[in-house]
Amino acid sequence: MAIKYFNKEEINHARNTDILEYLLSKGENFLKQGNYYRHAEHSSWVYDNRKKVMYFNKEVTNYATNSCITVALKVYQFNFNEAVTDILSSGAEILLEERFEKDKLAKPMFDYKREVKEDINTNAAFDYLVNKRQLDAQLVEQLIKAGLIRQDNHQNIVFKYLNRETNQLHDVVGVELRGSRLIPEEKRIHPNRPYFLMQHELNQPDTGFYIQLSPRFQTAELKVFEAPIEVLSYLTIKKDCLFHQEQRQNIDFLSMGGLKQSVVFEHYKKIMLQNRLLATQKKEAVTIPTITLCVNNDEGGQKFIERFTRFLQEQAFSESFIQQKLKIELPVSQVNETLAIDYNDLLQERKGLSTITVREEGLQ
Template identity: 25%
Template sequence: MEIARGTDLPDLLASLGYTVTRIGRYYSTKEMDSLRIKNRRTWYRYSERVGGDAITFLQHFCGRSFPEAVEDLLAFHGRARDAPAERSRQTEQAPEPPKPFALPPRHTDARRVYAYLKKRGVSPQIIRSFISAGLLYEDSEHHNCVFVGYDRDGKAAFASLRGTYDRDGSGFKGDAAGSDKSIGFRLPYAPDSRTVYVFEAPIDLMSYCTLHREFHSNALALCCLDDRALSVFLREHPTVRKVVLCLDHDRPGQEAAERMGRKYAAEGYVVQTLSPPSRKDWNAYLTFVQQFRERGR
């Protein structure tokens, strides 16, 4: 169990796609604000009254068995199963090379993904269109949403995973091993559009499409607050000259929008910031609008 006690939880969670924040002496995440990480080694989630170490985190939030969680941590640390717990720097072996990218196995249907996204307010038409375009499917092992990102040659190079079981709206989020974060999640390129809309998460992009049924433009989800995917997209498509930043309407999202806005304006792009009229993000705004409409009936 030395590997569990020695795992730096903020680093592990960041590698899983969580947005780690520091609050005084503790760490938390943007996705689960009731989570507290103490001494960078142990966690506790007050909303569920559960806690533990790195292994229990992977079991509880990522659906991993105990052996699978151990394997994940060994891979995270770049160590083999039979490696000794402690080695001197002189004898320590080089970390294993990163795993090659591979999409999770596909389930025979997408019923759980469909039900989950419909519960989040995304229209059935939008869900079907994403599935038909090969942008979305359900994985066979954990029944996660798999949002597939393709490079400019049409080859799958990135996959964002979203759990379909949310106890309190904060389910599992992560990327498939070997994912290229500089690709992100993109809609198919629209050559007649000189604008790209930029979101934090694929579900926010789908929510925007639900709110604006006639939406036709280039769009991508960063799946973080790093703009590498946007930079690569603009370099690959030089005719795109306008960037619309549709990031979350919270402090991290707005700070990122300001940072990206300055950067791309200095590079000669027309930059617009577009926030949801209310609520934290586009999905939260979509569900608010739908609830408001239901009450008005």
């Protein structure tokens, strides 16, 4: 079969085709939420009808695009010619170039005070994190007092994304909102998601929620998790060795907000800039941090480890760096090592085992 070659006009036609209309023509189903359309089966696929941008919020690369060709390549695994042919034959509406430029220019910077309406208290957030998720009460209280965790006027927990270059509380570049109240089954957008969850659309790209252990020192390790609650669960499990011992080097605990290697890469680059600055100020050698992947112990986490390793190779990281500086620290169930769990599952399991042990000791 002869390969068809497309001219520039045809390629632009395909690229600028309305993504939502194209996907609907392919039989995909979306649920309307204001100006957004969320895929009925893949809840992390969200289409912004104002900006004409498709977000793949749990993807590692190309997780936001306004190119219909990119979407066709990604969703249907077409090659380039197949993608262009399929789009052109779909009959979907074509958008003008000036519409894309207008939307791109219209996107405002994230403004915390404008986008988040804080509640005057944090009772619902504290109750959910400590009683429902079994996180250490003192840790949660400290993070609330520090301002890293707040509560909005809908009783959602607000996890603030700080700018890693400044590390200043006033320099918030994004937020993740997590509901503290159970959503009735009939009102859920996704049947398996009982609580509200949103990463704000205006978040600065490639940023995430993070906590530092000892920011005065160079960072020796970047520990990477999938969600803020898993960061806090790990810190609860490890609190004795992390908080009750003198630390001479910093550790960053970072949530990717999914499985996003670009978030890890950008955060690591900012750590290196800070390390070089501190090394110059203190007249000491620059520390090259370890990257420890503390992702969920499931199929998604395992595949991410493989992809991230390949990503480092593609970014020209040496084999010696990958062997010596890339570590894996997955949560492992004490009940059944084959269980797929995250760090909050492990914390809940340990709390249960601890309770059983105490009861048994009390009976002796």
